[in-house]
Amino acid sequence: MRRRLYQGRDYRRAQNIEELREMARRRLPNFSFEYVEGGADDELTLKRNRAIFESVTLQPRTLRDVGQRRLDRCFFGTPAQLPFMIGPTGFNGLLTRDGDLHLARAAAKAGVPFVLSNASTTAIEDIAAVEGVRAWMQIYLYRTREHVARLVERVRRLNLEAIVVTTDSAIFGNREWDKRNYAKPLQLDLRNRLDVLRHPGWIWDVLVPDGVPRFKNLGDLLPPGKDSVKGAAGALAAELDPTLSWDDIAWLRDIWHGKLIVKGMIHPEDARLAMQYGVDGVVLSNHGGRQLDGAVSALETLPEVARIGRGRLEVFLDGGFRRGSDIAKALLLGASGVLIGRAGLYGLAAGKGAGAAHAINILRSELDRTLGLLGCSNLDELSPDLIHAQHWRTLAEAAQR
Template sequence: MNLNSEDYRRKARWILPKFAFDYVDGGAETESAMASNRNVFSKWGFIPSVLVDCDKRDTSVTWFDQTFSAPFAVAPTGYNGMLCNKADEHLALAAASKNIPYIQSTVSTSSIEDIGQHKLSNHWFQLYVLRDRKVTENLLDRARAQGCSTLVVSADAVYFGNRERDKRHYAKPFQLSLKSYFNIAMHPWWVSKVIVPQGVPGFGNLVPYLPKEYQKGVGAAAYFAEQMDPTLDWETLKWVRELWPGKLVVKGIMNRADAKRAVETGCDGIVLSNHGGRQLDYTVSPVDMLADIRDEVGNDMLLWVDSGFRRGTDIVKAIALGANGVLIGRPFLYALAVERQQGAEKMMTLLQQEVDRTMAQLGCKTISDIHSSLLHKM
């Protein structure tokens, strides 16, 4: 029985080859940042209000003039094709069925067009600004052509994090070790559901820019690594702002000064993020920075937070601390690996139910009723 994200995580660990599970589950170096992302929620306890009529509750939120059913979205996650065939499409359709935003990664296995063919109103796109600016411009054109209303620019991943769990599975960069191949052979169900239908997964969005022989596996990964751009700066973000006519969100903000610059640059929203603890180890939890950054940007700026969210109580605490909503990655990926679209939908339902139940027990009828007075610093 799958009652929460940890149930799905345990089953995903059994189903997936070790290299695939560790890619999803792991973090940078000692994984201290990843641990902090979970531990931060223990800092606050709830103070319920009682004798409040909350028989009818509403978990919906309105972001950029569009109403969604719950205060969370699917975070951009790359290379989901190692979890199941057509993983990104399963995830996008699951999000659409639950009326929450789906943010497609630049390095998704499915292309923008693969998702766009479904004509989903919840389709957002996450952009890694690549060294080749012509490729970046073309990605923006493709996202706009497929109806993506919101662009989320990642600002915190100009270098790969030092993910030692990943490295142990490779003989050299982007080439699995013999031990990993033996482990894959011990997972015939995974081979039949992932490799047989689609071959080695690639990066669907990058296919137009790669020679045919490099469109999957080692070549595609090496191309993306070469395209990561450490020169990314605020002028680059201004350039993206000028090119993109829709809503613009910057992801990876972690301090007041950067939040202020994001507002000045014309961003419509901010995501506080330490990339799920996958980039810089010992980064503080984004949740710890929520109140500070909300104070900096005021109440009109849309503010999301990600990294470490597993339960509806986590989501409610973040909203009480100043977030408009939360981006969630790993829980949906674990569920996707186990039950594909059905699993992702169930995980979304479980989280919405947990948010709703928490609101009822706190005495909140709507998301706007959730505020800091409901929390006590432990």
């Protein structure tokens, strides 16, 4: 009998993130799934983000007592139940109604932080009201800095812990496969309009009765009546600022006194600069392969950045995480923690909030099993000698010195 993944729609039967991905692909219209899935240009970076994990081979220990295992990790001195969090992803209202609320509740239940995207269809105030949530806010430094300052003030009033500023989108990446779905900007071509009609469940969930979802954190930035996912794109593109520099990080540091995390760097020298400008943490990221095609993966630059920031900087990363063993490899190479993007969205699209929670549980279970099979009872026992590939082991040892 030929092997194949589960072909049904019951997210509870998904045994891994790839099966949730296939369920999401079947449930969503093509244009919506393509927005989640696609990368820039030839998608070389997108593919590299996944392929790089295969080069990090593990060398487990045996005859160690792993009967009790712990997966908790502190971020900025505050415990989290798992060493990963839900990273910022925009337009989630196009996957399911109130998508960000579903993700925030799943994160709160799992005891991990949730980072709300600036391009969210849920207001930060509604996220902050979720019981037990540890909410962080992602922002872009738009040209209209008065809007940014007002958003920072909203975050301050809600007493949120951290702001995550994304810096790698000052120029918009060339996402060709996404653009091919449109006859002209934001107008689906005939093939995709017909495809939407083939997904009545999605239509009733997302579009009925209020139509296309609306941005809830960008109201004072957008022209009147242009706050829908469809209508705002032109205005947002005009707000991207290619003159963005470290001076703008200094400005943000001056008006925000909570934890400040810079997301989107990939070069070790930028980590040095981040510390000079008073940044508390960084997220190594190539924007999920959606910006510069041919860029290095975050995992490849992680050990050097971890070495530079050791004891002074929380070093997170994202990009390509689909297995608990992927997360373990990042921790072995010096990461403080990992941001989950598409993996959570596949669960969300497949089964709403319960599907997102199932995606988190899959990763938790895989990470727990990986930890035990490595011969470790907690994350602090992860050490470079558990890496077999000599190149990676050498880098991991340097990161821990």
